Amino acid sequence: MPFSSRWPAIFLDRDGTLIEDRGYLRCVSDVVFYPETFSALRRIKDRYLLFIVTNQSGIGLGVLSPEDVELINNHIVKTLAQEGITITKVYTCPHTRDQGCQCIKPNPYFILEAAREFNLDLSRSFSIGDHSHDVEFGRNVGAKGIFLLTGHGQKHRHELPSRVEVAGNIEEAIIRILKEDMDSQEKEGMIRQAAETIQQGGVVAFPTETVYGLGADAFNPLAVARIFEVKQRPFFDPLIVHVADLKTLDRLVERIPSSVLRLMEHFWPGPLTLVLPKKEEVPDIVTAGLSSVAVRMPKHPIACSLIEQASCPIAAPSANPFGYVSPTTAEHVREQLGDRVDLILDGGSCEVGVESTILSFVEKDPTLLRPGGIPLEEIESLIGKVEVRLREEKISAPGMLPKHYAPRTPIRIHWSEESLKVYQNKKVGWLAFQKPSHGLKFSHIEVLSKKGDLREAAANLFSAIRRLDALGLDLILAEPVPETGLGRAIMDRLRRASGIIPTTQDSIHTFRGKGKGRYTSENLLNDRRLEGREEDGQKK
Ligand code: TXA
Ligand code: MG
Numbered sequence: 001m002p003f004s005s006r007w008p009a010i011f012l013d014r015d016g017t018l019i020e021d022r023g024y025l026r027c028v029s030d031v032v033f034y035p036e037t038f039s040a041l042r043r044i045k046d047r048y049l050l051f052i053v054t055n056q057s058g059i060g061l062g063v064l065s066p067e068d069v070e071l072i073n074n075h076i077v078k079t080l081a082q083e084g085i086t087i088t089k090v091y092t093c094p095h096t097r098d099q100g101c102q103c104i105k106p107n108p109y110f111i112l113e114a115a116r117e118f119n120l121d122l123s124r125s126f127s128i129g130d131h132s133h134d135v136e137f138g139r140n141v142g143a144k145g146i147f148l149l150t151g152h153g154q155k156h157r158h159e160l161p162s163r164v165e166v167a168g169n170i171e172e173a174i175i176r177i178l179k180e181d182m183d184s185q186e187k188e189g190m191i192r193q194a195a196e197t198i199q200q201g202g203v204v205a206f207p208t209e210t211v212y213g214l215g216a217d218a219f220n221p222l223a224v225a226r227i228f229e230v231k232q233r234p235f236f237d238p239l240i241v242h243v244a245d246l247k248t249l250d251r252l253v254e255r256i257p258s259s260v261l262r263l264m265e266h267f268w269p270g271p272l273t274l275v276l277p278k279k280e281e282v283p284d285i286v287t288a289g290l291s292s293v294a295v296r297m298p299k300h301p302i303a304c305s306l307i308e309q310a311s312c313p314i315a316a317p318s319a320n321p322f323g324y325v326s327p328t329t330a331e332h333v334r335e336q337l338g339d340r341v342d343l344i345l346d347g348g349s350c351e352v353g354v355e356s357t358i359l360s361f362v363e364k365d366p367t368l369l370r371p372g373g374i375p376l377e378e379i380e381s382l383i384g385k386v387e388v389r390l391r392e393e394k395i396s397a398p399g400m401l402p403k404h405y406a407p408r409t410p411i412r413i414h415w416s417e418e419s420l421k422v423y424q425n426k427k428v429g430w431l432a433f434q435k436p437s438h439g440l441k442f443s444h445i446e447v448l449s450k451k452g453d454l455r456e457a458a459a460n461l462f463s464a465i466r467r468l469d470a471l472g473l474d475l476i477l478a479e480p481v482p483e484t485g486l487g488r489a490i491m492d493r494l495r496r497a498s499g500i501i502p503t504t505q506d507s508i509h510t511f512r513g514k515g516k517g518r519y520t521s522e523n524l525l526n527d528r529r530l531e532g533r534e535e536d537g538q539k540k
Pocket of ligand 1: 210211275294
């Protein structure tokens with residue numbers, strides 16, 4: 001099944017993009033197509049629906065009549081048709097820049113109208129033109145904008161927002177689109193291969209919106225055992241099962257309380273994991289013998305496509321060695337697990353950057369087990385007060401271990417000048433929230449968000465820690481962030497990275513005492529440690 005059965009589209013500006021910009025056009029004899037327009041559009045006409053979106057402010061100024069504009073538009077559509085190129089529809093904005101129009105600047109009104117009428121996939125669509133609004137109105141609805149240097153492009157180039165693609169002319173722009181199209185088809189092929197790997201019992205690293213996951217068929221215990229092996233993760237640590245639709249939940253959970261349904265409707269797909277009473281059939285290795293299972297529907301298109309194509313729920317922890325910082329790029333996974341996984345899907349940097357929020361519905365009241373990508377405030381505004389249980393008697397999430405998400409370099413979030421004296425001649429790194437400046441001298445500084453934006457800071461957190469950790473520093477000092485919204489997840493990870501969230505020694509000893517050294521898939525299936533949990537009264 002392809003990414004989507006909807007059409008991608010290209011929204012083309014008229015003057016300065018398809019034809020020379022010769023001012024207010026009233027006569028068809030004034031229309032001069034760029035020499036490359038026809039051949040460029042022919043290359044792409046069978047893969048994309050083509051639209052023209054043109055701003056004819058001459059109408060608003062009273063120097064052109066709507067009929068003048070229609071005459072020229074019709075001529076252009078007819079000429080293109082003679083060249084074998086179909087324009088699906090032409091949209092004309094008749095306003096001047098100061099008329100506060102609803103059409104173009106940078107309101108994506110026409111694009112949204114076209115998307116509804118022609119069932120478009122905007123995430124695979126483009127808007128092209130020689131004014132900044134031509135690219136912005138596409139970007140505002142998740143399409144990509146390409147700015148052209150033809151027409152008024154050279155003159156308006158300085159008005160462009162950041163990170164806009166610039167092309168010399170329409171042909172260059174189309175070549176770029178074709179290249180992206182090819183790349184995504186290649187990605188499609190990779191996803192299919194990854195799905196087959198999962199079906200055959202393999203282990204695949206894949207991107208989600210939070211962090212990269214290491215996935216296997218949740219109903220294949222041997223495949224799931226390989227995840228533990230690759231990560232060197234202890235078996236007492238249960239996994240999250242990822243689904244792509246609600247129907248699959250029937251195979252995993254016993255019943256869904258109405259407040260949970262509301263959360264699913266509101267936050268799925270997205271970074272919220274729900275712990276619910278499990279169905280008998282869910283293998284014990286997935287849940288570490290617990291009577292509950294953690295489920296989530298990720299939002300990343302590659303993750304969704306992978307789960308759909310594999311036709312099974314995918315059990316997946318983060319794709320890092322146990323206890324280390326989670327990976328937020330495919331490169332992070334390659335560095336640490338590279339040759340130990342069957343395949344790595346590359347979906348770029350993870351948008352959220354910290355793991356999902358975990359909410360348990362096993363006991364009477366909903367309980368937060370791990371702060372993450374969905375802020376607690378948003379959850380509480382939907383279902384009311386939530387218990388917070390991050391310091392656990394019984395460890396029900398490994399994020400609850402006293403040291404987790406930790407770099408090799410010691411990291412501290414509390415210090416006194418006195419305690420830093422021993423580091424005077426050593427290499428110390430500074431993980432700043434917003435401002436790089438600080439009284440101390442540092443070997444290296446990472447700033448999480450210059451704007452002081454907690455979402456941006458969360459997205460950068462793990463990459464920044466990894467960069468610092470690669471420098472061979474003696475110490476990393478981390479600046480605390482405000483504990484609201486995503487700041488709660490950031491501070492939780494920083495505390496655990498620095499090992500300052502205590503759990504009771506008892507629970508740690510329980511697991512250490514039962515450890516048999518290496519965890520392998522051979523000794524797994526009759527592993528007595530899982531039963532050990534029950535003896536310890538840990539099974540709920
Ligand atoms: O964002 C995420 O959640 C990422 C991506 C890959 O989806 N996954 C992730 O998985 O962070 P992992 O394994 O690193 O963390 C899973 C957490 C653990 O803390 C685990 O203990 C908890 O989920 N968990 C799983 N099943 C549970 C259960 N039945 N009861 C309580 N906690 C559970
Ligand atoms: Mg993890």
